[in-house]
Structures are given as C-alpha cells and as structure tokens.
Amino acid sequence: xxxxxxxxxxxxxxxxxxxxxxxxxxxxxxxxxxxxxxxxxxxxxxxxxxxxxxxxxxxxxxxxxxxxxxxxxxxxxxxxxxxxxxxxxxxxxxxxxxxxxxxxxxxxxxxxxxxxxxxxxxxxxxxxxxxxxxxxxxxxxxxxxxxxxxxxxxxxxxxxxxxxxxxxxxxxxxxxxxxxxxxxxxxxxxxxxxxxxxxxxxxxxxxxxxxxxxxxxxxxxxxxxxxxxxxxxxxxxxxxxxxxxxxxxxxxxxxxxxxxxxxxxxxxxxxxxxx
Ligand SMILES: [Fe+2]
Numbered sequence: 001x002x003x004x005x006x007x008x009x010x011x012x013x014x015x016x017x018x019x020x021x022x023x024x025x026x027x028x029x030x031x032x033x034x035x036x037x038x039x040x041x042x043x044x045x046x047x048x049x050x051x052x053x054x055x056x057x058x059x060x061x062x063x064x065x066x067x068x069x070x071x072x073x074x075x076x077x078x079x080x081x082x083x084x085x086x087x088x089x090x091x092x093x094x095x096x097x098x099x100x101x102x103x104x105x106x107x108x109x110x111x112x113x114x115x116x117x118x119x120x121x122x123x124x125x126x127x128x129x130x131x132x133x134x135x136x137x138x139x140x141x142x143x144x145x146x147x148x149x150x151x152x153x154x155x156x157x158x159x160x161x162x163x164x165x166x167x168x169x170x171x172x173x174x175x176x177x178x179x180x181x182x183x184x185x186x187x188x189x190x191x192x193x194x195x196x197x198x199x200x201x202x203x204x205x206x207x208x209x210x211x212x213x214x215x216x217x218x219x220x221x222x223x224x225x226x227x228x229x230x231x232x233x234x235x236x237x238x239x240x241x242x243x244x245x246x247x248x249x250x251x252x253x254x255x256x257x258x259x260x261x262x263x264x265x266x267x268x269x270x271x272x273x274x275x
Contacts, residue, residue: 001057001060001061001064001108001112001274002057002060003056003060005060005064005108006060006063006064006067009064009067009068009104009105010067012104013038013067013068013071016071016074016098016102017031017034017035017074020074020075020077020078022078026081027077027078027081030077030083031074031077031078034070034073034074034077037070037151037152037155038066038067038069038070040151040154041066041069041070041144041147041148041151042063042066042067044066044146044147044148044150044151044225045062045063045065045066045143045144045147046059046062046063047221047225048062048143048146048147048219048221048222049062049063049143051219051220051221051224052143052219052221052271053271054271055271055272055274057274058271058272058273058274061112061115061116061140061274062140062143062144064105064116065115065116065119065120065140065143065144066144066147066148068095068099068105068116068120069092069095069119069120069123069144069148070091070095070148071094071095071098071099071120072090072091072092072093072094072095072096072097072098073091073095075094075098076088076089076091076094085124086197086198090124091124092120092121092122092123092124092125093121095120096117096120096121099116099117099120100117109274109275111136111274111275112274114134114137115134115136115137115140115273116140118132118134118137118140118141119137119140119141119143119144120144122137122141122145123141123144123145123148124148126194126196127194127216128141128142128145135273136273136274139271139273140273142218142219143218143219145216145218146217146218146219146222149213149216149217149222150222150225150226152210153210153213153226153229153231153232153235154229154231156207156210156231156235157229157230157231157232157234157235158234175200175201175202175203175205175206176201176202176203177202177203178201178202178203178204179240180202180204180240181202181204181205181208181239181240181242181244181245182199182200182201182202182205182208184196184199185199185200185205185208185209185212186208186244186247186248188212189208189211189212189248189251189252190247190248190251192215192255193212193215194209194212194213194215194216195208195209195212196209197209203238204238204239204240207235207238207239208239208248210235211232211235211236211248211252214226214232214252214255214256214259215255217259219263220260220263223256223259223260223263226256227256232252232256236249
C-alpha cells in the first residue's frame with residue numbers, strides 16, 4: 001500500500017465516526033475514547049512494524065489495519081450502549097461488515113484487502129485460528145493483536161486510577177468490585193493459558209485476564225514496551241494481596257523471561273509479504 005493512500009483512509013474514518021456524534025454524554029465519551037485508542041494503536045503498530053524491519057509498504061498496510069481494527073466499536077456502542085461483544089455482537093465481525101458494505105478498501109489489491117479483513121476479524125479472538133495458513137494474514141494478525149493489547153494495558157494501568165474511568169460502565173463491563181479472584185482464571189494463568197472472558201466475574205478477574213495476555217504476545221518490541229512502561233506492575237497493585245495473586249505474579253515473571261529468550265532464539269524470517 002502506498003503511503004499517500006493513508007490520509008485518504010484516515011479522512012474517511014474521521015467522517016465515518018463523526019456520524020456517531022451524540023448529545024448523550026455516555027455515547028460521546030465512549031466514541032471519543034475509541035477514536036483516541038485507534039490513534040494510539042496506529043502508533044503502536046508502526047513502532048512494532050519498524051522494530052520488525054518491515055518495508056514501507058508493509059508498514060503502511062499494518063497502519064491501515066490498526067486504523068480500521070475497531071471500526072465496529074462505533075456502531076456497536078451507539079446501537080447497544082456497550083462494548084461487551086457477548087451482550088451485543090462481535091465488534092470485529094461488525095467492523096469487517098462495515099468495511100465491505102462501504103467498499104472503502106475495494107480499490108486496494110485483493111491480496112491486501114484479504115489481509116486487512118482477516119487481521120481485523122481475528123484481532124479479538126482468543127487465538128488466531130490454527131487452520132489459518134496464509135503467512136501474511138498470520139503475521140499481520142499478530143501485529144494488530146500486540147498493538148491493541150499494548151494500548152489496552154496502557155489504559156488500564158495508567159488511566160484506570162481515574163475514578164471516572166472506573167465508573168464508566170462501558171469500560172469495566174459493569175463488573176463488581178471484590179476481594180476474591182475466580183479460581184478458573186488463576187488456574188489458566190498458572191498453566192500458561194489466556195484467561196477466558198466467560199470466567200470473569202469481578203474487576204480482579206478482568207485485571208488478571210489482562211495480565212494473562214502475556215501468553216499471547218508475539219514480538220520482542222512488545223515485551224520491551226511492557227517492561228519499559230511497567231504496565232504489569234501497575235496492574236498487580238490493584239489486585240488483592242493474597243497468596244494466589246503472589247503465585248500468579250511470580251509465575252508471570254518467570255513466563256515473561258522464558259518468552260523473551262524464546263523470541264531471541266527465533267530465526268530471522270522474510271517479511272516481504274507484498275509484491
Ligand atoms: Fe482495539
């Protein structure tokens with residue numbers, strides 16, 4: 001994708017989200033929140049793409065995926081007043097549907113369109129489907145998943161302390177405060193699995209679920225950022241000081257080290273995906 005095409009798509013994106021402007025403060029606030037998130041994910045993905053030494057055309061494609069990855073969030077919130085996919089619909093599928101209906105990326109080469117649609121469709125799944133065989137789709141899906149997670153961890157670890165965000169029902173999915181953690185989530189983390197949203201019963205569980213993303217991060221630069229910004233430490237601080245949380249913390253620390261040395265050992269592979 002040509003660098004010059006990006007401003008055109010960004011302009012379209014701005015006009016698209018402007019349609020959802022609302023006099024209702026809750027809607028307006030959450031639309032702005034997602035627009036700001038999109039901007040930061042665009043920056044994150046460029047940072048990861050550059051660290052992976054992608055060529056300009058692959059970097060531009062990555063940035064476009066980031067721009068559109070949460071497109072479905074705008075219709076989702078204005079229609080259902082929630083970001084909870086279970087209580088509304090899958091925002092990734094919704095976003096792809098909007099892209100296809102509007103035909104906004106139909107001028108791009110078909111191979112690029114395919115990568116964009118698939119990376120968006122997979123960005124919020126528990127995992128990239130194991131039967132996905134397209135190497136470019138897998139690579140760009142991993143990029144957007146890392147870029148997205150980095151920003152959510154940033155939001156949760158930094159802005160979370162602001163009472164207004166805790167009280168925003170759209171962000172915390174109306175979860176109650178609690179002094180306990182769900183056993184299923186602790187078990188998943190201690191066995192190196194990502195926690196499941198269906199096991200989340202309170203705010204602690206949600207924080208633990210975000211910590212469990214460590215098992216699904218793909219790029220060395222993502223780990224560098226995680227450490228540099230102290231995201232995990234900031235999230236630990238809000239968890240109850242129990243023995244099981246201490247075990248989770250020690251386990252994640254060890255897993256992080258193992259992930260990083262695994263990545264260093266990975267052989268260099270070609271990343272020129274586009275013609
Ligand atoms: Fe996102």
